[in-house]
Amino acid sequence: xxxxxxxxxxxxxxxxxxxxxxxxxxxxxxxxxxxxxxxxxxxxxxxxxxxxxxxxxxxxxxxxxxxxxxxxxxxxxxxxxxxxxxxxxxxxxxxxxxxxxxxxxxxxxxxxxxxxxxxxxxxxxxxxxxxxxxxxxxxxxxxxxxxxxxxxxxxxxxxxxxxxxxxxxxxxxxxxxxxxxxxxxxxxxxxxxxxxxxxxxxxxxxxxxxxxxxxxxxxxxxxxxxxxxxxxxxxxxxxxxxxxxxxxxxxxxxxxxxxxxxxxxxxxxxxxxxxxxxxxxxxxxxxxxxxxxxxxxxxxxxxxxxxxxxxxxxxxxxxxxxxxxxxx
Amino acid sequence: xxxxxxxxxxxxxxxxxxxxxxxxxxxxxxxxxxxxxxxxxxxxxxxxxxxxxxxxxxxxxxxxxxxxxxxxxxxxxxxxxxxxxxxxxxxxxxxxxxxxxxxxxxxxxxxxxxxxxxxxxxxxxxxxxxxxxxxxxxxxxxxxxxxxxxxxxxxxxxxxxxxxxxxxxxxxxxxxxxxxxxxxxxxxxxxxxxxxxxxxxxxxxxxxxxxxxxxxxxxxxxxxxxxxxxxxxxxxxxxxxxxxxxxxxxxxxxxxxxxxxxxxxxxxxxxxxxxxxxxxxxxxxxxxxxxxxxxxxxxxxxxxxxxxxxxxxxxxxxxxxxxxxxxxxxxxxxxxxxxxxxxxxxxxxxxxxxxxxxxxx
Numbered sequence: 001x002x003x004x005x006x007x008x009x010x011x012x013x014x015x016x017x018x019x020x021x022x023x024x025x026x027x028x029x030x031x032x033x034x035x036x037x038x039x040x041x042x043x044x045x046x047x048x049x050x051x052x053x054x055x056x057x058x059x060x061x062x063x064x065x066x067x068x069x070x071x072x073x074x075x076x077x078x079x080x081x082x083x084x085x086x087x088x089x090x091x092x093x094x095x096x097x098x099x100x101x102x103x104x105x106x107x108x109x110x111x112x113x114x115x116x117x118x119x120x121x122x123x124x125x126x127x128x129x130x131x132x133x134x135x136x137x138x139x140x141x142x143x144x145x146x147x148x149x150x151x152x153x154x155x156x157x158x159x160x161x162x163x164x165x166x167x168x169x170x171x172x173x174x175x176x177x178x179x180x181x182x183x184x185x186x187x188x189x190x191x192x193x194x195x196x197x198x199x200x201x202x203x204x205x206x207x208x209x210x211x212x213x214x215x216x217x218x219x220x221x222x223x224x225x226x227x228x229x230x231x232x233x234x235x236x237x238x239x240x241x242x243x244x245x246x247x248x249x250x251x252x253x254x255x256x257x258x259x260x261x262x263x264x265x266x267x268x269x270x271x272x273x274x275x276x277x278x279x280x281x282x283x284x285x286x287x288x289x290x291x292x293x294x295x296x297x298x299x300x301x302x303x304x305x306x307x308x309x310x311x312x313x314x315x316x317x318x319x320x321x322x323x324x325x326x327x328x
Numbered sequence: 329x330x331x332x333x334x335x336x337x338x339x340x341x342x343x344x345x346x347x348x349x350x351x352x353x354x355x356x357x358x359x360x361x362x363x364x365x366x367x368x369x370x371x372x373x374x375x376x377x378x379x380x381x382x383x384x385x386x387x388x389x390x391x392x393x394x395x396x397x398x399x400x401x402x403x404x405x406x407x408x409x410x411x412x413x414x415x416x417x418x419x420x421x422x423x424x425x426x427x428x429x430x431x432x433x434x435x436x437x438x439x440x441x442x443x444x445x446x447x448x449x450x451x452x453x454x455x456x457x458x459x460x461x462x463x464x465x466x467x468x469x470x471x472x473x474x475x476x477x478x479x480x481x482x483x484x485x486x487x488x489x490x491x492x493x494x495x496x497x498x499x500x501x502x503x504x505x506x507x508x509x510x511x512x513x514x515x516x517x518x519x520x521x522x523x524x525x526x527x528x529x530x531x532x533x534x535x536x537x538x539x540x541x542x543x544x545x546x547x548x549x550x551x552x553x554x555x556x557x558x559x560x561x562x563x564x565x566x567x568x569x570x571x572x573x574x575x576x577x578x579x580x581x582x583x584x585x586x587x588x589x590x591x592x593x594x595x596x597x598x599x600x601x602x603x604x605x606x607x608x609x610x611x612x613x614x615x616x617x618x619x620x621x622x623x624x625x626x627x628x629x630x631x632x633x634x635x636x637x638x639x640x641x642x643x644x645x646x647x648x649x650x651x652x653x654x655x656x657x658x659x660x661x662x663x664x665x666x667x668x669x670x671x672x673x674x675x676x677x678x679x680x681x682x683x684x685x686x687x688x689x
Contacts, residue, residue, distance in 0.1 A: 125425070134608055142662055306523070313518075
């Protein structure tokens, strides 16, 4: 690291002569400007945490219920009475459903793009997958609420017939505005990010490993199983966590599709429950001053949750990069 | 896995003339794939018709299952188990791709077919002022105006900071600070948009008491945009060959002028692409707009004062009204929004492709 310090402008062996001072001035101004904007980004991150925390403390102090375990959201009442238990449950459950659906499919698509698709088609197909990411979330929400919801009741009836005895998949025939539907929609939305990261890792699999496997007579699938998947495992994990971060914080698709309530429904197919982001968006217009503080408190929990998940994902990627960089 | 797929070992003692003519293991003929596809499709349709299944999705599902099972059984019988597993994996990989394309195709089709009839010149040039939720008519002019203003303002705020940060990370940054910035920029890309909205809400509206405005929304959008700009610009600057920098520095040109006149122009194509993708991303954001811009049925051209509207918010509002006329408007506005985002995306890709040979090595 110390060797690289010579790159900072202050220690540049600038030529003595005319124009030296202006050169140095320009360099100093520019490097400080760029450094300043980098620091500004850090300050924004810190400010987000600090300002949310300030309002959250106000709300939690005034709260009559237990912030973590109360099954209600009456933040405008006097005294205010609210808790995030239902939101935490709904957020986690819908995200887990999304992950269960999206991760295998995304790994499949990534393999398709890196090892199966005809090479000439791989790039345009990659664009198509990226287009999935470009569609605004509110349009997913509109599509989910007006197209997907009415078409899922049949499937849910069938799930109820087969797995209804578990209780988790019980279904009463009401409109399918449930955590399961949200999970399916979220799965579609996080598919592209998981795919693109996973695909990049798969493409970095050393050619020598793959060719060695081929030379031993392995089929294409065996090549993938013994070289690509072990090599890409950490990449798949971190990509999935990035997707999870997305799913946790998604607002509009959930707000349009879910029919929320402040009771936990044991069945994921029936309406009820809520998520952090959805609750903020739906309650905001009716919220008074204390109501807003309470919403911000729940937003702080969401922020910390996504920070944790994303940070962990990035750390895994970074460690992997160093590791593979050392090998290269 | 331990047993080989060759049949020679087994068949050799039985009769000498059964030995395969070539050393290659037996393979299914090429047309078997097409035959299987057609066959399983036929089975699916037949089962659907005979079983009286209403949903076409069920027909497809039956056909797909029949295809997977039949292909596995057939390959396993003729070519051996290892080949069969290989084929199965290939089928599943292709299936996952098709599965991902279904929602995209359906979503685009629904938006175009339901929104298409509603988009005309009147729709684009009128606001919702005085139009009740169940009435026909009304338009998106106010929302379009709001989106353009907010996105423009957000990019004015975010692009300089993003560019300079990327320059710092690539050209100057070493040591702990650069590492911290890289890490937090990555984490920042994952901030839920609603959290960015809440932050501006607590700072701008609740603490400074400055009221709802397009500008407040633009502040939140710029927070979402900055990390995307930093990441994409950083990638592009890293692609600029070191020789170019060295050549410029060797001519005695100061570092800051080298960056401005040599490094940035070389990477400008990729940088533009990244910026436009970021624009496309924030143009569709709804959550912070709900919290900060609030929504307005009338035209408010002043982005710095008073509630505005925006396209995504308009879609959400119309959906929430729940009447047929409002649904039509929601789909039509969704179509305009999707068209806007897609155009930004396509132009971005176009620029990337057009400029690619100059930046890539």
